[in-house]
Amino acid sequence: MNEACFKNLTKDQCYSLKTYEASGGYSVWRKILKGELTPEHIIDELKASGLRGRGGAGFPTGLKWSFMPRHSDGQKYVVCNSDEGEPGTCKDRDILRFNPHAVIEGMAIGGFVMNASVGYNYIRGEFMEPFYRFEDALKEAYEAELLGQNINKSSVNFDLYTHLGAGSYICGEETALLESIEGKKGHPRFKPPFPANVGLFGKPTTINNTESFASVPEILSRGGQWFADIGVENSGGCKLFSVSGHVKSPANFEVPMGTPFKDLLKMAGGMRDGAKLKAVIPGGSSTPVLTAEVAMTMTMDYDGIEKAGSMLGAGSVIIMDESTCMVKVLTRLAHFYYDESCGQCTPCREGTGWLYRILKRMIDGNGKQCDIDLLLGVQGKIMGNTICALGDAAATPVESFLRNFRPEFEYYIEYGKSMVKG
Amino acid sequence: MISIDAKKQIDAWIAKYPKDRKSSAVMQALKIVQAENENNLSADTIQAVADYLDMPGIAAQEVATFYENYNHKKVGKHVIRFCHNISCMLNGADDLIAHLENKLGVQTGKVTPNGFISVKKVECLGACVGAPMFQINDDYFENLTADKIDQIVDNLK
Amino acid sequence: MADIEIEIDGKMVGAKAGEMLITVTDREGVSVPRFCYHKKLSVAASCRMCLVDVEGAPKPQPACSTPVNEGMKVYTQNGKAKASQKAVMEFLLINHPLDCPICDQGGECELQDVAVEYGSDVSRFSEGKRIVPDSDIGALIQTDMTRCIHCTRCVRFGLEIAGMMEMGGTGRGEHLKIEPFLKDGIQSELSGNMIDVCPVGALTSKPFRYELRSWQMHSMPSVARHDLVGSNLFVQTYKGKVKRVVSADNDWVNETWISDRDRFSYEGLTHENRLLEPQIKVQGQWKQVSWKVALNYAIKGLNSHVLKHQKANQLGGLASSTATMEELYLLKKILTEVGCDNIDHRLNVKNLNNTIAFDSNIKLDALEKIDYALIVGANIRLEQPMINHRLRKATKKGADVDALNVMTFDFNYPLNTQNITAPNKIASTLAGVLKSIMTSNVQELPDYLANVEVDEVANNIASKLLNSNSSVIILGEHIVNNEDASTIASLITQIAHNANSKTLNLSITANTIAANLVGFVPQNSGMDVNTMLAFDMRGFILLDIYPQYDFHDLDAAVKAFTPEDTFVISLNSFKDDIVAGYSDVILPIASIYETSGTQLNINNDMQSYMAAVKAPDEVKPAWKVLKVMADLLELPGFHYADSTQVVAEISHQSYVKHIHDECINLTSKHNGVSTIWQSSPYSIDVVLRHSSALQKTKIGQINSACMNPASAETLGLSANDKYLGVPVVITSTVADDCVFINANHATHIQEQV
Numbered sequence A: 001m002n003e004a005c006f007k008n009l010t011k012d013q014c015y016s017l018k019t020y021e022a023s024g025g026y027s028v029w030r031k032i033l034k035g036e037l038t039p040e041h042i043i044d045e046l047k048a049s050g051l052r053g054r055g056g057a058g059f060p061t062g063l064k065w066s067f068m069p070r071h072s073d074g075q076k077y078v079v080c081n082s083d084e085g086e087p088g089t090c091k092d093r094d095i096l097r098f099n100p101h102a103v104i105e106g107m108a109i110g111g112f113v114m115n116a117s118v119g120y121n122y123i124r125g126e127f128m129e130p131f132y133r134f135e136d137a138l139k140e141a142y143e144a145e146l147l148g149q150n151i152n153k154s155s156v157n158f159d160l161y162t163h164l165g166a167g168s169y170i171c172g173e174e175t176a177l178l179e180s181i182e183g184k185k186g187h188p189r190f191k192p193p194f195p196a197n198v199g200l201f202g203k204p205t206t207i208n209n210t211e212s213f214a215s216v217p218e219i220l221s222r223g224g225q226w227f228a229d230i231g232v233e234n235s236g237g238c239k240l241f242s243v244s245g246h247v248k249s250p251a252n253f254e255v256p257m258g259t260p261f262k263d264l265l266k267m268a269g270g271m272r273d274g275a276k277l278k279a280v281i282p283g284g285s286s287t288p289v290l291t292a293e294v295a296m297t298m299t300m301d302y303d304g305i306e307k308a309g310s311m312l313g314a315g316s317v318i319i320m321d322e323s324t325c326m327v328k329v330l331t332r333l334a335h336f337y338y339d340e341s342c343g344q345c346t347p348c349r350e351g352t353g354w355l356y357r358i359l360k361r362m363i364d365g366n367g368k369q370c371d372i373d374l375l376l377g378v379q380g381k382i383m384g385n386t387i388c389a390l391g392d393a394a395a396t397p398v399e400s401f402l403r404n405f406r407p408e409f410e411y412y413i414e415y416g417k418s419m420v421k422g
Numbered sequence B: 001m002i003s004i005d006a007k008k009q010i011d012a013w014i015a016k017y018p019k020d021r022k023s024s025a026v027m028q029a030l031k032i033v034q035a036e037n038e039n040n041l042s043a044d045t046i047q048a049v050a051d052y053l054d055m056p057g058i059a060a061q062e063v064a065t066f067y068e069n070y071n072h073k074k075v076g077k078h079v080i081r082f083c084h085n086i087s088c089m090l091n092g093a094d095d096l097i098a099h100l101e102n103k104l105g106v107q108t109g110k111v112t113p114n115g116f117i118s119v120k121k122v123e124c125l126g127a128c129v130g131a132p133m134f135q136i137n138d139d140y141f142e143n144l145t146a147d148k149i150d151q152i153v154d155n156l157k
Numbered sequence C: 001m002a003d004i005e006i007e008i009d010g011k012m013v014g015a016k017a018g019e020m021l022i023t024v025t026d027r028e029g030v031s032v033p034r035f036c037y038h039k040k041l042s043v044a045a046s047c048r049m050c051l052v053d054v055e056g057a058p059k060p061q062p063a064c065s066t067p068v069n070e071g072m073k074v075y076t077q078n079g080k081a082k083a084s085q086k087a088v089m090e091f092l093l094i095n096h097p098l099d100c101p102i103c104d105q106g107g108e109c110e111l112q113d114v115a116v117e118y119g120s121d122v123s124r125f126s127e128g129k130r131i132v133p134d135s136d137i138g139a140l141i142q143t144d145m146t147r148c149i150h151c152t153r154c155v156r157f158g159l160e161i162a163g164m165m166e167m168g169g170t171g172r173g174e175h176l177k178i179e180p181f182l183k184d185g186i187q188s189e190l191s192g193n194m195i196d197v198c199p200v201g202a203l204t205s206k207p208f209r210y211e212l213r214s215w216q217m218h219s220m221p222s223v224a225r226h227d228l229v230g231s232n233l234f235v236q237t238y239k240g241k242v243k244r245v246v247s248a249d250n251d252w253v254n255e256t257w258i259s260d261r262d263r264f265s266y267e268g269l270t271h272e273n274r275l276l277e278p279q280i281k282v283q284g285q286w287k288q289v290s291w292k293v294a295l296n297y298a299i300k301g302l303n304s305h306v307l308k309h310q311k312a313n314q315l316g317g318l319a320s321s322t323a324t325m326e327e328l329y330l331l332k333k334i335l336t337e338v339g340c341d342n343i344d345h346r347l348n349v350k351n352l353n354n355t356i357a358f359d360s361n362i363k364l365d366a367l368e369k370i371d372y373a374l375i376v377g378a379n380i381r382l383e384q385p386m387i388n389h390r391l392r393k394a395t396k397k398g399a400d401v402d403a404l405n406v407m408t409f410d411f412n413y414p415l416n417t418q419n420i421t422a423p424n425k426i427a428s429t430l431a432g433v434l435k436s437i438m439t440s441n442v443q444e445l446p447d448y449l450a451n452v453e454v455d456e457v458a459n460n461i462a463s464k465l466l467n468s469n470s471s472v473i474i475l476g477e478h479i480v481n482n483e484d485a486s487t488i489a490s491l492i493t494q495i496a497h498n499a500n501s502k503t504l505n506l507s508i509t510a511n512t513i514a515a516n517l518v519g520f521v522p523q524n525s526g527m528d529v530n531t532m533l534a535f536d537m538r539g540f541i542l543l544d545i546y547p548q549y550d551f552h553d554l555d556a557a558v559k560a561f562t563p564e565d566t567f568v569i570s571l572n573s574f575k576d577d578i579v580a581g582y583s584d585v586i587l588p589i590a591s592i593y594e595t596s597g598t599q600l601n602i603n604n605d606m607q608s609y610m611a612a613v614k615a616p617d618e619v620k621p622a623w624k625v626l627k628v629m630a631d632l633l634e635l636p637g638f639h640y641a642d643s644t645q646v647v648a649e650i651s652h653q654s655y656v657k658h659i660h661d662e663c664i665n666l667t668s669k670h671n672g673v674s675t676i677w678q679s680s681p682y683s684i685d686v687v688l689r690h691s692s693a694l695q696k697t698k699i700g701q702i703n704s705a706c707m708n709p710a711s712a713e714t715l716g717l718s719a720n721d722k723y724l725g726v727p728v729v730i731t732s733t734v735a736d737d738c739v740f741i742n743a744n745h746a747t748h749i750q751e752q753v
């Protein structure tokens, strides 16, 4: 446990440069500055490590980095996505608070690999404590001549800045995030072109999640194979899981990929008050909900969770016990997507509100049995038809909640009240 | 319209972006100006920010109305932003919000009569393992209980 | 062209790799529904209406933003495509008011059209519909924002075409609202195009509001007559009245845009000031009479005052250059036939020995490909909006633009430099440019350049010109009455010649090019307008002239027209007291869209149009009136059945040019403060002056005599005073020794103070 991003978690002043360096931090970066590492080598190591993007989509990081036109002329950028806003997700906040230098080093390495001399870390607007932590760490790094122009006369340049958000979940979507750095509304861009070709300020850009970047230094200092071996087939390494909800000790756990769900549940102290597990959302609010039976047999890795019928997403495990009203939970989630839709494309702008209103009507006791089919119909019309994945994220819970807990909805409509609360 | 001190702060943000990309600083500029104006943005302040950053007023207005952190009507000196999303909800946020409303004698979305506190229900603040939680101004308060809320609110100055 | 093949609905078609699928389907006539896509705007891909099935793609793909590649297989009609299209349509309709019966867009609404094909019958949406409050965005555009489908075409139009972001999308999600920020309303000179791009009835024409349903109207192609472009448009009429004007596509001329001036000027046609009956003045009293009486009276007067006494040399013919080419030609032909050589259209030029003999040799579409432009003396954006639009496009591709103007004007693209230059310094700066260029080219300098100083401004412009591959020098209206006008024009000709630049003459207006082509200028040794006004004349034929707007010296004109023994025949489209004061006969003539005619634009395109409506009451097209007058005068060669026969007859005479080095005289004739005068954009002709909505806009209200503090002091003026009847505005954006008047009403320009 706690092998990579959380390596120093229990140490005194774990976020300081001193602590970070004492445990081998910046050794990879210093090697780069001395000219001892090549971009090709780094990409190979990352590919070998099996690291997949920790922001939700799970795209192999090494492969992503190899897509950048590193030899093209002109400015290129690396961008870190610390906009963390998916309900259930709160791991990047802790990385920023407790290990900011790993993010800095990871981004600097990325900058070197992709020949990008400028990086931005996009931190969500509410994360003021993490923001100040990260800024302090940046200051330390600049003072220690680890960042800047012609760093330590190495002819390597890397300037790193933070950009603060201002409250919008959609800015976690990578192209909305780029728009936001450009001082605009967070309206996702349609692709192609992809950011690797036309990204921030129109320049080639690579965007990775905070945890992805923070994992890189440790992988490179201990070797890709080391990381791969921690995990399982198709899911290299260890990963942070945020376990929240009806557990005794909710927390972030950095555990090997492939850890059985029931072990993770145990780490979180098990069910609170000895209640019975009812449902699990394994990867954040936009991943399909699973029933207890299915969840208890699943392993926490990309394939394991997919086999169970959901997705690993950002590793945000939401635990619900038998007292949970699924109608209410779905309504809350529907409200979230309704509130956070950017409004740009038709199905999401109009559809999220429609979904929410049907559910709200149900909760208020005015549901009709045909509303269930209507919900399924509307979510089906959003799915796949939008510019970005928020549409799918809004549609997915509706489909999976109704698939797994349909009787509860029928009951609610019939009696105007929840099945679980008598 | 924008104080010299605020301009200095805004300039520091402008410096982070390419020279011809001043408007990248608009999000922070709006926050800085909002902080100086009783936590509020008016059409005039938005225009002033736009002018300072050489961007069309409507473009700044788009930003000011897109993001949740900007206020367009009166808010309290302290803004309590109570998460009511899934993890917090599972941990009793709704009851605690009701408790807070009772205690302050205001509904969410409103300001206490003395203008001291306003409460807002917000979506996930990314502290789910500390649920239930709220944010007051810049700070997070986690693992809330009714007693803890009373204590925190009573200590606000 | 085609370098790859793709399959659309089972049919192989050629395409260019990387072009967007929708361009291919449009070209092939395959209909793909769309709302946000517009061929002249950037791609937003946000409405999702154009989703089609692309083989191999897990999700349906938007045709507007999917680049094609070799072998791609596309299905626009299969189950997957149709399901997506229907889904999007249903979403679009849930919050749409469906108030088609009271919507001005009804019958030409893209939403309505697509809904018929893709919508489902029963709305399953039982929640309350969204209602969006409207904002008043000015006199031209009516908003009904509840109907908005958030396609953002209007927003992109502002950003990309108008060059000013006025509309925006505020709020997010369902609360996304398309609105302007400024409460003064939309101000772009091209704003009306938003009405055309809006696919639904959210933005409609305010003057047209609730007038008619689109299908009730008859649409006639026509040509705009207010500038040098002659934008193509459709005049939409109902029961013989012009109800609305919309743009017509012509990439060569106006692409798909028209200026607000061209769109809304038709309103003037029905103004109560229209002149509707022929009238004659008998013993100082005006009498409305029949055409027959009026024409006979006119011919009799002409005979008795002029022709009978062989005094054709004391007859003058003057016309406004807004007249059609046929009108100008016929009037000239009558005058020539009766032996009169006193012909002119250059009414507002103070000194006709100091004219701008200067040709344009660049076409509109080439303008957007230039890499450098020098503007000399023009507020081009307001004077020639469509030409400015082409320049703006050039700047977006990286072209640099410099201006040499008497004051700072608002441009909708960044200028390289706006050199604010006093009227009396423009010639010397240009001489510096010429000298710098010739020096760089190692050419022998003409004598007049020997003592010219080359300053930094001149050097910069010269090096820009020399380093550019395709440049243009634009001479504007503010040079017309510059004391150094002909020197400036000649210098520019020389510069263009030596720097291999094109030239563009914007010192002229409307149909001036046609007036020059038909030779509506003094013939043989005939008098020019200023000479006529100072001479003892016996008669005038005046074509649509309003002296207080058209002449640089109102008093001289009135004085010349008024004497008892000077017989004046006026052909006018609007009533005017001053005209009534000096005329003996007033003949009511057709205005824009009421007559067939020809416009010669800056491309030299001869654009002929038919009448879209019949002129009201007794009003007749001027070309017919002139033809009948010729018949009554028993002149030969006027047997025209229609105006096209007139065009056929017009031989291509060319304007005599005076481009000689001798014209260049660098001892400036200026002294003291010079006045540069320009009509404000919405008062340049008589129809515009009567178009009420345009007059209410910000541009319509422009009325100021701008000067810098030093000039104000010299003239002893302060901010609330009037100068030549125009309110004084003191601003340091004006050059020294200059008053720049931009006026919307009669201005009597006196000699310099």
Ligand SMILES: Cc1cc2nc3c(=O)[nH]c(=O)nc-3n(C[C@H](O)[C@H](O)[C@H](O)COP(=O)(O)O)c2cc1C
Binding pocket: A052, A053, A054, A055, A056, A057, A058, A059, A061, A064, A081, A082, A083, A084, A085, A086, A169, A170, A171, A172, A173, A174, A175, A207, A208, A209, A210, A212, A213, A388, A389, A390, A393
């Ligand atoms: C609606 C939406 C919200 C997202 N939010 C986040 C986020 O908060 N943090 C994040 O890292 N990625 C988020 N993503 C995923 C990003 O678009 C992107 O895939 C990711 O940052 C790439 O980094 P990775 O390859 O390291 O995972 C979001 C995607 C969507 C569609």
Ligand code: SF4
Binding pocket: C147, C148, C149, C150, C151, C152, C153, C154, C155, C178, C197, C198, C199, C200, C202, C203
């Ligand atoms: S007003 Fe019209 S053009 Fe503008 S976004 Fe709405 S529907 Fe589109």
Ligand code: FES
Binding pocket: C033, C034, C035, C036, C037, C044, C045, C046, C047, C048, C049, C050, C051, C062, C063, C064, C065
């Ligand atoms: S036309 Fe393609 S998404 Fe709107």
